[in-house]
Amino acid sequence: MATGGAAGDAPNASVSLSDQLRSASPEYLILVALAALGFLVLLRALSRFLRGIWCVFLRPGKNLSHYGKWAVVTGCTDGIGRGFALELARKKLSVVLISRNQTKLVELAQEIESKYKVETRVLAVDFTEGGELQSIIDRVEATLSDLDVGILINNVGLSYPHAQYLNELDVMLIGDLIRVNVEVTTRLTRSVIPGMLKKRRGAIVNVGSGAATVLPSDPLYAVYAGTKGFVDQFSRTLAVEYKQWGIDVQCQAPLYVATKMSKIRKSSLTCPSANVYARSALKAIGYESRVTPYWAHAIMWWIVASLPEQVMDTIRLKQNLGIRKKALNKHAQKKIGEKKSS
Ligand SMILES: NC(=O)c1ccc[n+]([C@@H]2O[C@H](COP(=O)([O-])OP(=O)(O)OC[C@H]3O[C@@H](n4cnc5c(N)ncnc54)[C@H](OP(=O)(O)O)[C@@H]3O)[C@@H](O)[C@H]2O)c1
Ligand SMILES: *[C@@H]1O[C@H](CO)[C@@H](O)[C@H](O)[C@H]1NC(C)=O
Ligand SMILES: *[C@@H]1O[C@H](CO)[C@@H](O)[C@H](O)[C@H]1NC(C)=O
Numbered sequence: 062m063a064t065g066g067a068a069g070d071a072p073n074a075s076v077s078l079s080d081q082l083r084s085a086s087p088e089y090l091i092l093v094a095l096a097a098l099g100f101l102v103l104l105r106a107l108s109r110f111l112r113g114i115w116c117v118f119l120r121p122g123k124n125l126s127h128y129g130k131w132a133v134v135t136g137c138t139d140g141i142g143r144g145f146a147l148e149l150a151r152k153k154l155s156v157v158l159i160s161r162n163q164t165k166l167v168e169l170a171q172e173i174e175s176k177y178k179v180e181t182r183v184l185a186v187d188f189t190e191g192g193e194l195q196s197i198i199d200r201v202e203a204t205l206s207d208l209d210v211g212i213l214i215n216n217v218g219l220s221y222p223h224a225q226y227l228n229e230l231d232v233m234l235i236g237d238l239i240r241v242n243v244e245v246t247t248r249l250t251r252s253v254i255p256g257m258l259k260k261r262r263g264a265i266v267n268v269g270s271g272a273a274t275v276l277p278s279d280p281l282y283a284v285y286a287g288t289k290g291f292v293d294q295f296s297r298t299l300a301v302e303y304k305q306w307g308i309d310v311q312c313q314a315p316l317y318v319a320t321k322m323s324k325i326r327k328s329s330l331t332c333p334s335a336n337v338y339a340r341s342a343l344k345a346i347g348y349e350s351r352v353t354p355y356w357a358h359a360i361m362w363w364i365v366a367s368l369p370e371q372v373m374d375t376i377r378l379k380q381n382l383g384i385r386k387k388a389l390n391k392h393a394q395k396k397i398g399e400k401k402s403s
Contacts, residue, residue, distance in 0.1 A: 116349075116359075120348070123346060123348075125211070131156070132154045132210075132212040132214065134149065134159065137158045137166075138160040138162055140335050142217065144338060145339045147173065149212070150173045152343065154211070155181065157181070158183045159186060160186075182208070184200065194244055210263070211262065212266070213250065215245070215266065215268060218268060218289075218322075220322050221285055223387075223388035224384040238284050246292060250265055254303070261307040264308070266311050271315060274289070277370040277374055278373075278377065281381040289314075296350060297312065300350035311345070316331070319334050337355075
């Protein structure tokens with residue numbers, strides 16, 4: 062049982078690692094430990110990077126028909142919701158279209174039916190309408206009662222007219238923001254879960270925002286960011302709650318998308334059109350419980366996460382103060398114009 066180090070005539074060849082370490086200087090040991098640590102950190106970064114590439118660019122989307130025949134989209138007549146409705150229909154799902162304007166709903170339903178040969182059903186509701194939310198929820202539940210609902214896209218959402226301090230914000234708007242972004246999202250989720258539990262299948266996508274999920278803060282949009290923070294944690298928690306029954310809950314947090322809400326008309330690499338955005342959004346359904354599905358947004362998330370919070374806070378405050386100033390100037394000019402013409 063002669064082990065290394067015992068044979069005196071061949072010292073270097075058979076000295077064991079433990080003997081080498083025992084005789085090494087402390088400086089040498091620290092160096093080795095640091096190198097090992099550095100290697101591990103590098104390995105972790107590399108595996109994250111590769112995983113990111115896989116998720117954003119290569120991973121195929123799930124077959125959404127497996128969840129059920131129907132998908133429900135709220136706030137579907139414009140922007141991201143419209144993108145979702147069209148893309149879901151393109152994937153051969155029948156869609157329930159829920160939004161405010163009956164004329165726009167019927168037009169969209171006709172477009173979808175003739176283009177994609179799937180069924181549609183429309184429901185015109187204004188989620189900010191006064192009175193009990195219960196009566197609106199009842200109408201939605203009645204519309205869905207005889208359908209095999211596989212997917213719910215809680216997309217409808219309100220934001221500020223422009224960046225504002227909390228003390229400048231219309232108090233009525235505060236109520237509407239909380240009602241639409243928080244209450245409606247929660248209640249509609251609650252409405253579809255019993256049916257999904259019965260079939261042990263379903264997907265719920267809650268549209269959050271980079272304002273809460275990606276940025277450390279979104280100054281001058283406090284109530285908006287707060288409601289989207291709710292959507293984020295609500296979704297992550299529900300995802301854990303219902304995974305055991307085959308229901309995939311997910312918060313999708315876009316950064317800027319060219320829509321009426323963002324007031325960005327022209328799409329670009331970092332600000333996709335609603336249709337381009339929706340296509341990547343569908344590919345993410347059923348995977349992580351929080352995602353930003355569009356590739357350039359995912360890169361921006363990675364950059365934001367690697368910056369110190371204070372730096373990002375300062376950049377964002379400056380951006381949003383700029384938006385506020387522009388809006389106030391526009392408002393002032395409009396007033397001058399009105400005075401001149403009267
Ligand atoms: N755009 C972005 O840059 C961005 C970024 C992050 C997160 N998001 C989130 O993405 C979601 C969609 O945003 P978007 O930019 O697509 O918005 P959008 O262009 O303003 O579209 C909103 C849609 O919701 C409907 N809607 C508005 N108020 C409603 C109400 N009270 N009752 C029923 N339906 C109502 C609108 O219908 P009408 O046609 O009748 O107005 C429209 O179809 C929101 O949750 C938003 O917070 C957007
Ligand atoms: C997806 O699943 C549905 C039903 O489960 C099936 O009919 C359809 O062929 C599938 N689509 C693809 C592209 O695999
Ligand atoms: C509904 O949409 C149509 C078509 O875009 C528009 O002409 C009409 O004014 C809208 N109705 C309301 C109440 O906003």
